[in-house]
Amino acid sequence: MSEIFGVPVQALMGQLTIGLVNGCFYALLSLGLAVIFGMLNIVNFAHGALYMVGAFFSWMLLNYAGVNYWYSLILAPLGVAAIGVVIERTMLKWLYQLDHLYGLLLTFGLALVTEGVFRHYYGSSGQPYDLPEVFRGPIDLGFMMLPKYRAWVVVASLLVCFATWYVIEKTKLGAYLRAGTENPKLVQAFGINVPLMITLTYAFGVGLAGFAGVMAAPVYLVAPTMGSSIIIVVFAVVVIGGMGSIMGSIVTGLGLGLIEGLTKVYYPEASTTVVFVIMAIVLMVRPAGLFGKEK
Amino acid sequence: MSLHRTPAAVPRRFLREAVRRLACAAAVLPLAWAAPAQASLSDGVLKIGVLTDMSGPYSDFVGKGAVIAARMAIDDFGGRMFGKDIVLVEADHLSKADVGKNVAQRWFDVEKVDAAFELNNSSVALAVTALGRDRNRITVVTGAASSRITNEDCAPATSLHWVYDTHSLANVVGKAIVRIGGKRWFFLTADYAFGHSLERDTSNVVRAAGGTVVGGVRHPLDVGDFSSFLLQAQASKADIVALANAGTDTVNSIKSATEFGIPKKQRLVTLLLGISAVHALGLPAAQDLYMAEGWYWDTNDETRAFGRRFAALHNGRMPNAIHTGVYSSVSHYLKAVRTAGTDDTAKVMKAMHAAPVNDVFTKNGRIREDGLMQHDVYLFQVKKPAESKAPWDYLKLVETVKGEDAFQPLSQTRCPALLAKGRA
């Protein structure tokens, strides 16, 4: 059997596939952050908390209303998006004239409140969300047995990521969005409702986080802290990629998932820090990020 | 509650139990008679504190439940000591050692609290244990597992450690599993002091019992996704995959293990997992898992009755070993104060050491010189969903390990105070 640095190729392929699954979560989350940042110029610290809320919504839908996974895949992100609308309309919109840091501080506070409320009512140890029946058991990929659900995570996330990219980069709606980012006054003058567009963008961005939450519910434990532990890594991903481009954040998310997967094989002790180390290196070599433009 | 007892120790035990029962029944009667004539409390009132994590990561394992258990112990004792109401104070240390230490210090210095209980999370436990040594107040640790509490950082004159420590968990799991046929072990270890000591202790036990350790992987705290490490465990072809981690890490590793079908070919063993975590995982994911516990509610009539009483006060959640440990330690403390006839630390500690612990938590538990309460520990296996008949019906007993086999022998102590005494 052939080996790469003492690890059988087959095992390595398996690990890379697993890394790709994690990369999908990073990509979905950093994509949402990038979309929001592009339009609102705000770093949404509450992103992790809303990802957690998405997971909890799907758990609640299943346990209180008997709604299955497929429906919650649509309903939970819509619910999170609705929360997003409320947040944007009642709070964020007052901050656009101020320093961008206030947006970060506000959303940080919101994240604390959300996490605290869920911890108060649902406890700290989390809730189980069983795998949907269809996804039980593995698929034989030749080099590994991949659980069906993980395969589904990869397929669904990539679809959503590329659909988002397509809408923003290739359609008329996307063109308005991009134009609104560059020059809101001008776009407004063309008769487009910019405030509405901003609200919907924020709702869409956090909806993506909610979607990632639903995807994560069966894999991870549905727990109040699930958001805060992933969001810091996603921030690092965003710094590495630079928030300038949609494709950039998708590619960086996936790429870092793969690198993290490799670290888990060769030097597992460093697997939580590797992303930060890469961030430091990127900052030294290319301060604006891999896909960012220096302003 | 039943009167079921092993025959050997009936007479004394029966008497003791009868006294306790009288006390329970006579909650309204002043209990001062039972106490020696010169009975007195230093500041006129007996005040005990429960300091625990009510909002942090361990709040489900301890938290409010610990306060409820302490309250139950006081009620069962009759609520009064030498004619005065026993006062119970509670505080949340937010899982921060500095907040915990600050609160305990205020309790000891200003509010005249006589003893502090629970103290979950080992940083708080160690901080408050050290403070108790300084201020000459009794501290009883139930939730924290660090074996430093009775070793390097021991305070045998003031501190007790009640439910478990890493050494006993490792010992019980290692011995019992090798005995039932788990010979080849693979460790999934949290990469910090706690995980290392758990892995080291367990490996020693496994090797001594005739098993082998075929490999292991160390993961950082809070790594989130464990599938990659579990693939390595799978590739090792070990019989046993042992999880030397805690909290969310354990729960997440079990979830991923189930997803990757590990329990089908290999057996999954956790070294530290409470029933609350089994509840969080759900039986489909947790089934067949082995775990060591000091107490389980569905053991006999007495434990069942206690469990139901507790659950009625705690939103239907059954008590875990830590909750019952708080009940047990508070009861034992109160009895000792009555026997000693005073709340003086040294005298109460002497009485606590002298009396065996006989209550719903354990039979014939014994407080050792190093402050460790030695009692029987059990190896359980989590039931399959089909075997579970009722909510919280989660575990079946595999083995009972005697206290003297479960805990670190006193001869191996690393407690400086005891070592000094030995040398003298």
Next chain:
Amino acid sequence: MNKTTMFYGAMLVVALVAPFVGYPLFLMKLLCFALFACAFNLLIGFTGLLSFGHAMFFGSAAYACAHAAKVWGWTPEVAILFGTACSAVIGAIVGTLAVRRQGIYFAMITLALSQMIYFFCVQAPFTYAEDGIQSVPRNKLLGLIDLKSDLHMYFFVLAIFVGGFALIHRIIHSPFGQVLKSIRENEARALSLGYDVDRYKLVAFILSAGLAGMAGATKTLALGLATLTDVTWQMSGEVVLMTLLGGMGTIVGPVVGAGVIVAMQNYLSGFGSWVTIIMGATFVVCVLAFRRGIVGEFEYRILKRRNGGH
């Protein structure tokens, strides 16, 4: 100016009397967090840089000082200096990386790097991970004065606080501080005036990191422990909240903010799980309706009245 001197004098008298009235341990903790918040404010309030990872300086200095005092048996003043130096070195490294990006990126980078330090502290053997370094001895000040008594320790902590506070005050009112303020107001203009902006930012960052470390090291000796709590991102969040609540860019604001938050944590511990929610809600309210903070709002009112009177 005269009024200011009187105000500081009055505050000093209060601080000197406080331990005889209040609880010294709580007061020491308060002073340490107040110094921490002041150090943080030097960056956000006077340079316009939002660091979301200041816990890394506070916490690593706490560990360094605890190790020096407990394992090496160093005297308190040397142990604290050692802790301060460690955090200043970390500050220099982190700062060099972080000042390469501006605004929100700066916040994210500091947060990410502090998370890295957190993971390092969990794994490094000398921190004893979740057990923390416990029973850190206070030893003898200069090898002479025993700090075992809380009262002695309190005055030592007070001296450090006053020293740190005076230093910050001096920095702000120095020409260097004026340049920092001009960077905060308009970075491009400062750059065009020929100032090496990044260099100024870096120096401010190192100063702030060192002072935050000094606060952390002092806290370790006062409370006798260094634990992971000190390096978590929640701790970074807390110091941001203290400063925001007290008033960013005011000199005494952070002290007030720290007082409120520390008191909240100590005396509201009965609120249990609501503490986090209350903290989060305070953040939201501050940002939406109370951006000047307690002291800032106070100063603004007085200024407005004075201007209205004329």
